[in-house]
Amino acid sequence: MTTISPFAAGSYVANRNTSQLLTLKNQLNDLSNQLSSGKVSQTYGGLGTGRSTALAAQATLSALDGYGAGITAAQTRTDLAVTSLTQVAKLGTDARTALNNGLQSVAANTTAGRSIALANLQTTLDTLNQSAAGSYLFGGRDATTQPVLDSDTILNGTTDSQGNKLAGLTSLINERVTAELGSGGNGRLTQSSPSATSVQVTDETNSATRGKFGFTLTGTPTTTGTALNASVTGTGPASLNVGLSAQPAAGDSVSFALKMPDGTSTTVTLTAATSADSTSTTNFAIGASVTDTMKNLSATLTNALKGAATSTLAVNATASVTQDFFTGSAKGGPNGTGIMPQRITYDANKNPVGYTPATATNTVLWYQGENTYTTPADPTKAVPTSALDTQSVQVSATGKVGTGARANDPTIQNVLAGLATMAFALPTTSDANTSATYQTVVDKAGTLLSSADQTNPSVQDTVTQLSVASTRLSNAATTNTATQTTVQNTLDGIEQAPTEEVVAKLLDVQNRLQASYSVTASLSKLSLVNYIS
Numbered sequence: 001m002t003t004i005s006p007f008a009a010g011s012y013v014a015n016r017n018t019s020q021l022l023t024l025k026n027q028l029n030d031l032s033n034q035l036s037s038g039k040v041s042q043t044y045g046g047l048g049t050g051r052s053t054a055l056a057a058q059a060t061l062s063a064l065d066g067y068g069a070g071i072t073a074a075q076t077r078t079d080l081a082v083t084s085l086t087q088v089a090k091l092g093t094d095a096r097t098a099l100n101n102g103l104q105s106v107a108a109n110t111t112a113g114r115s116i117a118l119a120n121l122q123t124t125l126d127t128l129n130q131s132a133a134g135s136y137l138f139g140g141r142d143a144t145t146q147p148v149l150d151s152d153t154i155l156n157g158t159t160d161s162q163g164n165k166l167a168g169l170t171s172l173i174n175e176r177v178t179a180e181l182g183s184g185g186n187g188r189l190t191q192s193s194p195s196a197t198s199v200q201v202t203d204e205t206n207s208a209t210r211g212k213f214g215f216t217l218t219g220t221p222t223t224t225g226t227a228l229n230a231s232v233t234g235t236g237p238a239s240l241n242v243g244l245s246a247q248p249a250a251g252d253s254v255s256f257a258l259k260m261p262d263g264t265s266t267t268v269t270l271t272a273a274t275s276a277d278s279t280s281t282t283n284f285a286i287g288a289s290v291t292d293t294m295k296n297l298s299a300t301l302t303n304a305l306k307g308a309a310t311s312t313l314a315v316n317a318t319a320s321v322t323q324d325f326f327t328g329s330a331k332g333g334p335n336g337t338g339i340m341p342q343r344i345t346y347d348a349n350k351n352p353v354g355y356t357p358a359t360a361t362n363t364v365l366w367y368q369g370e371n372t373y374t375t376p377a378d379p380t381k382a383v384p385t386s387a388l389d390t391q392s393v394q395v396s397a398t399g400k401v402g403t404g405a406r407a408n409d410p411t412i413q414n415v416l417a418g419l420a421t422m423a424f425a426l427p428t429t430s431d432a433n434t435s436a437t438y439q440t441v442v443d444k445a446g447t448l449l450s451s452a453d454q455t456n457p458s459v460q461d462t463v464t465q466l467s468v469a470s471t472r473l474s475n476a477a478t479t480n481t482a483t484q485t486t487v488q489n490t491l492d493g494i495e496q497a498p499t500e501e502v503v504a505k506l507l508d509v510q511n512r513l514q515a516s517y518s519v520t521a522s523l524s525k526l527s528l529v530n531y532i533s
Helices: 011-037 044-102 111-127 151-156 169-181 290-325 410-425 434-452 459-495 499-524 528-532
Strands: 190-195 198-202 216-223 228-233 239-244 253-259 265-273 283-285 342-346 352-357 392-394 400-402
Touching: 044 111, 044 392, 044 410, 044 434, 044 459, 111 151, 111 410, 151 169, 169 290, 169 342, 169 410, 190 290, 198 290, 216 228, 216 239, 228 253, 239 290, 265 290, 283 290, 290 410, 290 434, 400 459, 410 434, 410 459, 434 459
Parallel strands: 265 283
Antiparallel strands: 190 198, 198 239, 216 253, 228 239, 253 265, 342 352, 392 400
8 A cells, every 4th residue: 555655644743743843943043043142133034024114224324324424524624624714813813903003103113023924924824724634624625735835935936846936925025016116216206306496206207117117196286385386297207396486484385196006196295394304204494595495305305205105105015916916826716727916027128017917837826725716607707616615514314514615715815915014014114204104004904904803704704604514513413413313222123132022932932842842752652552551
């Protein structure tokens, strides 16, 4: 007789018992693994319906970890940028305060003031090269290139790898001041004496130079008293004619205006006095005769023209050069090829006749960082893109915080120009021109330095922007931490196996398995003889 073993008598019961034993054994193994690992399952498949939630939670936690790392790095960068720019703003405000305080008592020698201003300028330039973890803070999108050249190169120039001599700020200031003052040191004017009782001052004769460099005569001169007479004749060049018809009385005066290339003007006033110092720029002594008085007036006029040139004109030129120099950039700009400061052009006779853009092979370009401009349909309306947005950090799935900054921000440029104007234009000797020179520096440098904290915008405004960004980063970190805790708790509820519950289940399965083994062993020993007995 043939028997099919799966369907043999008693096989169903045996198979069922075996299956139950295997199920209990598997449960025992699973619970043992849970107890040792603390996890419900070693695979997501073992989590059952919770696997989708667990996968989503793991993705969220991974993203939050990434946000946290980015926020930590950005927080360090931002806080360091705030500290650095706060220092720049303080240097600017302290310099302006020192200038204004100096008005109360102009020092006989302000060489110390120049040295302090130069040191502050160098400190500011060094501050703008601050970095964090190898990334520069003030280069915009370019965090790997040192954004600002070293102060010695900026001030004194250098020679590039191709042997080209690059002029620094000092050279550009000297060139401009020399061009403005002219060979006579009086603003490119010519003084002559047509007669024993008259004196004449004439504009620059070179039409290509006149109006671009030095003084030009403007307006109508005024006189007091009856002895002095003055008039301006001619146009291009114009001449100022001052004459004496008789001995002036003490207090009689003549005044005339000198226009500078930037459109502003300064007034020269010469006043008759019973006695006057030979170096005076304002008073001339009444002599024994009209001829002697005119000689004294002419000498004072010479002093006054040189004084105005070395004070007002030279300071204006210095401020203009420093402002222009610090707009320079090796990269970017409206055309994407950098921004070049202006250099003086000369004719065949070495007369300054105008300006031309510098090149990267003849002039130091102090800013080397990113300098992207917008690209509107009208190129003349291109402006720098937002510096804050040049560096940003993702703080959430939908949120970003800008933390970028550029060293060539216009407000920072003004502070640098103001410090440079002080460093190169403060008077270094005590003479009749000292107060006038100092006052002009206060007017020019003080206006530039106000960009530290008084203008809108100012360096302090940038500090505020970055401080707000730092606060946003901190708030985002707090929010992410709270979210991370919640998500982690949810994930733990799905993945973690409670020890007490696992131990109870394990003991239960062990007891059931032992009972099953015991019963199975007893049944395996049964026989007809044992059953009957």
